[in-house]
Amino acid sequence: MRVGLIAMSGVRVINPRLQAAGVTLPGFVRRGEVIAQLPSLALITLAALTPDDVDIEYLEIEDFPSEEIRPTHFDLVGISSYTARAYDMYVLADWYREKGVAVVLGGLHVSQVPEEAQAHADAVCIGEAETLWPRIIADFRAGGRAGLQTAYREERPGHYDLADSPMPRYELLLGRRHNRITVQTVRGCPLDCEFCGASKLYGPKFRRKPVAKVMQELDRIEQLWGANAFVEFADDNSFGNPHWARELLYAMRGVKLRWFTETDISIADDDELLKLLFETGCRQLLIGFESIAPATLSGIDRAGWKRRHLERYQDAIRRIQNAGISVNGCFIVGNDGDTPAVFEELRDFIERSELLDAQITILTPFPGTRLLQRLQHEGRLLYEHFWDRCTLFDVVFEPKNMTVAQLEEGHMWLMQEVYGEERLSRSRRRYVDIMKRLRENATEDPASDGR
Numbered sequence: 001m002r003v004g005l006i007a008m009s010g011v012r013v014i015n016p017r018l019q020a021a022g023v024t025l026p027g028f029v030r031r032g033e034v035i036a037q038l039p040s041l042a043l044i045t046l047a048a049l050t051p052d053d054v055d056i057e058y059l060e061i062e063d064f065p066s067e068e069i070r071p072t073h074f075d076l077v078g079i080s081s082y083t084a085r086a087y088d089m090y091v092l093a094d095w096y097r098e099k100g101v102a103v104v105l106g107g108l109h110v111s112q113v114p115e116e117a118q119a120h121a122d123a124v125c126i127g128e129a130e131t132l133w134p135r136i137i138a139d140f141r142a143g144g145r146a147g148l149q150t151a152y153r154e155e156r157p158g159h160y161d162l163a164d165s166p167m168p169r170y171e172l173l174l175g176r177r178h179n180r181i182t183v184q185t186v187r188g189c190p191l192d193c194e195f196c197g198a199s200k201l202y203g204p205k206f207r208r209k210p211v212a213k214v215m216q217e218l219d220r221i222e223q224l225w226g227a228n229a230f231v232e233f234a235d236d237n238s239f240g241n242p243h244w245a246r247e248l249l250y251a252m253r254g255v256k257l258r259w260f261t262e263t264d265i266s267i268a269d270d271d272e273l274l275k276l277l278f279e280t281g282c283r284q285l286l287i288g289f290e291s292i293a294p295a296t297l298s299g300i301d302r303a304g305w306k307r308r309h310l311e312r313y314q315d316a317i318r319r320i321q322n323a324g325i326s327v328n329g330c331f332i333v334g335n336d337g338d339t340p341a342v343f344e345e346l347r348d349f350i351e352r353s354e355l356l357d358a359q360i361t362i363l364t365p366f367p368g369t370r371l372l373q374r375l376q377h378e379g380r381l382l383y384e385h386f387w388d389r390c391t392l393f394d395v396v397f398e399p400k401n402m403t404v405a406q407l408e409e410g411h412m413w414l415m416q417e418v419y420g421e422e423r424l425s426r427s428r429r430r431y432v433d434i435m436k437r438l439r440e441n442a443t444e445d446p447a448s449d450g451r
Contacts (some may be wrong), residue, residue, distance in 0.1 A: 001054045002073055004076075008080065038182060038358065045130070048166035054155075058173070106126075106132075122134060124152070128154060167216060170224055181212065188236070193301045197369050201368075211248050227257060230259065240263075245273060263287060264309075287330065292336070293335070321356060333360060382397055
């Protein structure tokens with residue numbers, strides 16, 4: 001039995017001006033390269049759940065850009081995709097089915113629109129796949145395409161025990177051009193932000209992978225790529241539980257890898273955690289600030305957590321970055337509370353806070369989100385079919401307090417301000433100064449390892 005696992009990697013911006021900007025703005029180019037080169041952790045995890053006597057291959061769509069070189073020797077293929085490449089995924093799935101190859105589609109996008117995906121697949125996988133993939137393989141072995149159910153759905157969504165997680169088949173990534181290797185340590189998020197689809201898949205509670213399992217995965221990565229590997233924790237909020245965070249970071253003190261993850265600003269309140277982050281090789285935290293407008297933050301998450309912490313944004317950035325960890329601050333423009341003044345206000349905040357890195361995206365109604373439901377109800381969507389525009393940089397709805405043109409122009413202006421070479425140079429100098437000070441302090445403190 002021969003199985004291909006295909007990741008629809010990379011995202012293409014539709015807006016022609018942004019396409020051109022990708023060539024001229026160094027910061028935007030760097031961000032796009034990072035995203036495009038992330039491997040599919042989900043698919044190499046499914047590979048680990050596949051019986052040993054099944055011939056398994058991990059592929060990325062860039063491996064065969066033209067039909068002439070697409071491999072057709074598979075009995076079954078499993079395909080997963082970003083929403084922005086969903087239509088490409090459907091085209092590829094249809095092509096394989098025409099060639100007589102059984103197709104299973106899964107992932108976050110498919111889990112939110114399974115009826116749509118079913119038109120292009122022999123089976124769809126709805127939800128977290130660890131408990132479903134072994135059933136899919138067993139059904140196919142027993143009865144071929146006819147033996148597959150049209151849909152495989154989790155019995156208890158959001159309850160998969162991460163203690164049962166297999167070791168991902170990281171060796172399948174060897175020889176590929178990945179600048180980061182992904183590890184997942186937690187799933188779930190209680191904030192339930194209106195624009196977030198991941199919380200719908202993973203549920204409202206933080207589920208933590210046992211620290212011993214995380215360490216085994218990090219050891220495997222270091223074994224395969226050496227200490228120079230850069231790890232990205234594929235979590236929505238790695239440190240939502242400070243007690244568990246301490247346990248993990250103390251275990252990581254002997255690891256020599258550098259790493260990156262996502263969390264919230266509460267990490268700035270804990271000097272011990274900040275010190276541990278730096279000592280264990282964390283060099284950047286991505287934090288979703290979303291907005292600096294009180295009216296906008298008041299409606300983003302159900303509990304109003306981000307609105308309550310708005311006044312602390314600037315101090316939190318300063319404390320984290322002074323610990324030697326750059327902050328990649330994420331902001332969304334196009335919110336209902338935004339006016340054309342938001343772009344200059346954001347630019348000024350980024351400069352005033354000395355934020356070392358920033359990500360400016362346009363509000364995007366992904367499938368399954370409360371945002372999409374609301375915009376549909378209000379009749380504000382610009383297109384009937386727009387998954388290919390869910391790039392985070394294309395406008396797909398009518399803004400409330402500005403025109404579409406104003407949103408596009410303002411976003412473009414802000415991108416030029418944030419991602420230009422001049423600002424990047426200032427950020428590099430700030431970071432060099434911070435690291436120099438930390439090294440000097442470490443030299444003065446014999447108890448510090450100076451890392």
